[in-house]
Amino acid sequence: MTLYRATDAADTMNLAALLIAEYCHRTGMVxxxxxxxxxxxxxxxRAAGPREAEPNEVAGMLGAPLPPADDETAQTWSSWGSGYAGASRAVR
Structure with missing residues (x-):
């Protein structure tokens, strides 16, 4: 149910962003x-399913080791670090 509500919220925020974008376009934004x-x-x-970055994000949030990967880029480590830091702050 949580995932259902999260995707519903994402759709609503997308609609809001597009309404604001239309207003900006009509008022002259390039x-x-x-x-x-x-x-x-x-x-x-979302129809494409989870990307390669999501397992790394989850590992970071849970404080778990990164899943094995062929190509560990700086972006992967950055995502893991920010997820771990956010999870650490939430636990305190």
Whole structure:
């Protein structure tokens, strides 16, 4: 049920962002600027399922070791570190 509610909230926030974007477009915002504010390059469909980064995020939140991977990039370590730090703060 939590996952259902989280995706419902994400859809609602997406709708709100698109309504604000339409307002900005109608009031004269340049499309390239609008696209950058909408962060369209970061868009990821939930239908594609979890990406490779999600297991690393979960490991970081749980304070568990990173799952084995072929390519451990700085982004992976950064994600793990931020997840671990957030989980540590939440536990306190």
């Amino acid at each position: 499309l390239n600027t609008l696209a950058s504010y909408l962060q369209v390059r970061q868009e990821h469909s």
